Structures are given as C-alpha cells and as structure tokens.
Amino acid sequence: MANARIVQQGTIHCFPAGLKDEQGRIVNAEVSAVAYDGERLLLASDKPIPGERRSAVFALPLTPEGPDDTQLTYFTQPLIKQATKYEDFALTADGRHVLATTGFDRIDDESHALNDYNHLLIWPLGEPDRVQVVDPDPRDGVEGSLELRNKLNAALGFPYYKIEGLAAIPGERGDGLLLFGVREQGRAHDDFDYVSRVVGAHYEISESGNLVFIDKMREHYAFDPSEHPAVRYDCGLSSLEYDPYHARLYLLNSYEVEEDGEEHIGGYLWEISLEDFRAGRRPTLVTTPAGTELEFEHKAEGLAVLDHDRLFVAYDNDRHLGLGSIDERDERHACEAPYTILEITVP
Template identity: 35%
Template structure:
C-alpha cells in the first residue's frame, strides 16, 4: 500500500502499535474552521415512489452513509431494498437532486447481504463501508450480516471485499468480540464484554481505522448515548488472489467526548458520523439527537492531536457565531471540492421539510455547507 504518513501520524501509529507513552515535538500546520453556512438543501430520490419489499411493507430511504469521489456520490441506506436493487448505490453529483435520474445500484453480493450500513471512509486508495454492529443472535448466524466492514480499491466497487481475520469470510462478525471487550473495560457490570453497542462513525487516517460509537449498554432498548472513538491499525497482505487488508489486534479507545460540556445544546447528543479530512488534517464529527419527535444535529472538528489526547471537539459555528446545526438527524458527511461539505440526513420515517418540499418515504434530505477555514502553525 502507498504510504501517506505525515510525521505526526507515524508517531500516532507507533503509539497505538507499541502502547508507548513517549512524547516528541513536531511542528506542522493544521486548519481552524472559522465558520460554516448552508449553501443549499434538497432531496435525494433513492428509488421509485410506492416501491415495496417482499413482505408488502414500503421501502424507506434512510440514507446513513455518503461519500463523494470524482463526480460520483456513493450512498448507503440502512434499510433493506427489494430484489434487483441494493442498499448501496451511486449517483452523479450533478444529478443528485434530479428525481427523474435514478441511482445506479451496486449489486455485488457483499453489498446486498450486509445490513444496516452506517458510514463510508476513504484514505485515497481504499474505500471502506461499515455496518452498525448493533445486533447478533446467539447460537445463530442470522444476524451476522449486521456486523460487516467492506472495502475496495477506488474504482473497483464491483468487487468489494470483506474485512475479516480469515480469507473468504462472508462478514466481519469475528471483530465484534474484541470491540465488545474493549468497550467493557473498567465496566464491572459487563465482565464478558459490552452486550450491546452501535457503530455509527468510520474514519481512516493513513493506515488507522477509527470507529465512532453512538450507543452502548445492556441491550437495544437499555443503553447510554456516547461519543467514543476506537482506533485499530490495518495492513496489507499479499495473497495469490491479490492484496488483502487485515486488522492488527491492537484496539484502543482514543477519545471519549461529552457534548454536554458545551452549554446550551440539546441533550443527549450522540455520535452519528466521523470523518478524517487529510487535506486539512482535521477530524469532522456529527452529533445528533432523536427524541420525542425532535431531530437536530451539530457539527464539530478536532485536530489529530486533540482527538488522540481525548480533548474536546470544537463546535462549528456560522458567520454570526451561532452553533451550526441541522433540523434533521444528520448521519454522514463528505467533502465536495475544497470548501463544500455534503451532509446526508437519516430522518427515519419523519416527513421533514426542505424548503417548500416535504420529504417522502423514498427520499433523503441533504445539505451542502460552505466552509471557511484558516491555516495555523502549531507544535505537537
């Protein structure tokens, strides 16, 4: 694999791999976000209106993951789709809001068998897509598809691979145990691992995967909201059938952030997306709330130094100094060019408004932000 490491990320990787506590000073540039403002809002039509699943229930477009790459927008729905379609599809950026231009489904078996997608990530060479890891059925493989991480080299989306310890695996359920044990550290109530958790964020920094945890607790209806971030390195293996990625067994909790430390925001806010912006050397975080019919979300940033030291994320504000927020359950973000940010929303079955339009079940709302940033030099 090509090596994109900066001095700082080499240092961070060494810390994670060796569990080292040595410090060193590196001078470099980071970017501070001055403000963000809404440039446009619209609706993405995911499929034909009135489409139904085999059981007769209507198809719901609950877009939870988005990635822009060279004029193409990748979208993943966290709900199942009928035969012949896929919860993962692409659409041209120039036709994103065109309701007459249908998306192109990605029909590889791996896309159609995994369930409940949550986040895309890319390091410029590989694209990754994770599910929620929020359910497993003891003694059965029925729900193993909810525990899947897919990856492929850019331009090779017709051949997605499953990230798993063993070649040929159909899912990544084997990674659920180390993640569960890690999240249960220092939690005496869970000696066998965290029974329930939900992954909603995925970022990749060079050769580190970072998972954002939104929920954890006893079970799906008894949990606490979280903004916790887990990092694990990955590496490339040469095989007879081509390059294969694997994870090292060095999982670490690198950040545990409480949005309630910022006064005036609704609670409980929890993580809904995590992305690494290699151009600006910034992590971007979405937190959202979905309670009693209220949908809202907020945007944050952190330098790698801040994130890996578990310092507070910085709230992004608009030009008037007010918190940048969305009247939607923002689920994922991706950059369009240098200073525009596309944010996709998963409003579930709520008929939210976008201007004069009311979102229909086969549609997803999205927002395009204009970002203003400034360069800063710092010592690490």
C-alpha cells in the same frame, strides 16, 4: 473556530416512488452513510431497498447543480447486498479503497442468523466487483466480520453497542489508523446510553487488497457533547469523517428525543485537528458565520468531505417526512433523502 454556511439543499430520489417491501409496506429512504470519490457520491440506506437490481448501496454523480439522481446506479454485488444496516463509509487514508461498515448492533452466536449486521467491507475505489469482507470468521461458511466483532467487544467492554462512524486517518504505523465511532453502548438494545466514543486500530492493505489490523483495537477518543452549553438534547455520534485538506477530523452528532409529547430531531457538527485528537482535547463546535451554533434541523447521519471547502450532509429522518427549510414542500416522498451542502471557513 470553524463556521459553515448552507450553499445548497435538496432531496435525492433513492428508488421509485411507491416502492413496497415483501410485506406490502412503503419503503422509506433512510440514508445513513455517504462518501465522495471526487466525481460521485456513494450513499447507503440503513434499511434494505428491495428488488433484484437494487441494493441499499448506490452511487450518483455530483454536478454543479447538485446530486444527479437520474444517473443513480445500485451496487448489486452479492456481498454488498448481503450486508445489512449500513451506517458509515470511509476512504482509506491513501484514498484508494472504499470501506463500508454496518452497525454491529446485534448478533446471534448460536444460529448466525444475524451475521449480516456485522460486516466491514472493502473494495478498490471504482471497483465494487472486487469487494471483500474484512476480518472474517475463519470457519468455512460462516459469514460476517466476526473476528472484528471480537476485537470491538474487547475494546468497548459492553454487551451491546452500535457503530455509526468510520474514518481512516494517517497513523503511526502501517497504512493508517481505522477509527470506529460508537453511538450507543449499554447492557442491551433497550438499556443503553448515547455516547460519542472512538475506538480503532492500525491497519495495512494486503497484496490481495484486503485490510488487515496490525495492532490491538483500543479507545482513541471520547467526549461528551452535553458539556457544551449550546447542545440542547442528548446526542450520540452519527458519523466520522477525515478531512485530508486540513488534517482534521469531523464528528457528527444527532439526536431524536420526545419532549412533552413532541418529537425533536437534529444534530451538531464538531471539528478537531489530528494533533488535538491524538492529545485527547475537546472538539470545537462548528458555528454559523454569525457565530451562533450550527444546529441541523434534521437527523444528520452521513458526512463527506467534497473538496477543500465543502461538506455534504445526509439526513436519516426515519419515518419523519417533514422537510423544513430544505424545500418549499411540507413533506418529502418516502423515496426521497434530504441533504445539505455546507461551505466551511476556518479563520
């Protein structure tokens, strides 16, 4: 059973303090996606970060002292700025390309006004200027990964869903198996259930550097976190992450519930070997070194493997400003995103 201990915590300044949107409202950092390329952390907010020279996607070096937000750079390529509500990043199974997905949680088939919420993007590692849309609509002038949305519709079987996880693992064919983690599914955005469900399809990287699906999108995995006695609240999947060092998959859950007039946020981390994943076995809840369940005090939304032994967890607490044990301060600034670095041990 894997256990984890906190080795570092803090906050990242994602944009200037006091930044306001076009309506004059203070912008809030809501980091929902993270990846690591061996030198830099790549992060994304699921809300836009206004400014011509800013975007919801940005990178910063990871030093021994932690993330260095004094060297933060925004990805301002038009396609990257256009896509809205980023939910997860992944590296391709060979580690040579970055993938970024939005939530796919809304669409307007008549006007295409909501197509920006339906994007899967790919670019070579370190070369965001070469970004492309994966599985685009074949019609000229229609933006978004709408062919991919059709595949997700068929695989999921619900009129409403939200994608929050993305991971590429070695597959049985092509260049790998791309997995999408589903957090919500139901009849509508106000009539859904939280789920932990994974669908996917095998893919190849084309000569032009785009990702092409080569078989049918289908369900590959699902589990119910509430079946574990340590899980206190109704959870949904919030991130997927492939660990190439140990041939395993991490599944991140988070919750946000109101009980007796009090808001509760938090999350749990699970791990499973690729062998057990393919066999449909239950994942294992990651614990503390003392053997008790590891329960995050913040809404864990982004997860990245840093090296053989460490994980980076990013939190999206929405407008909840409390810092808890992360800092001596009671509250963060709206421009700050809290994070935790974990050291993982597998007996």
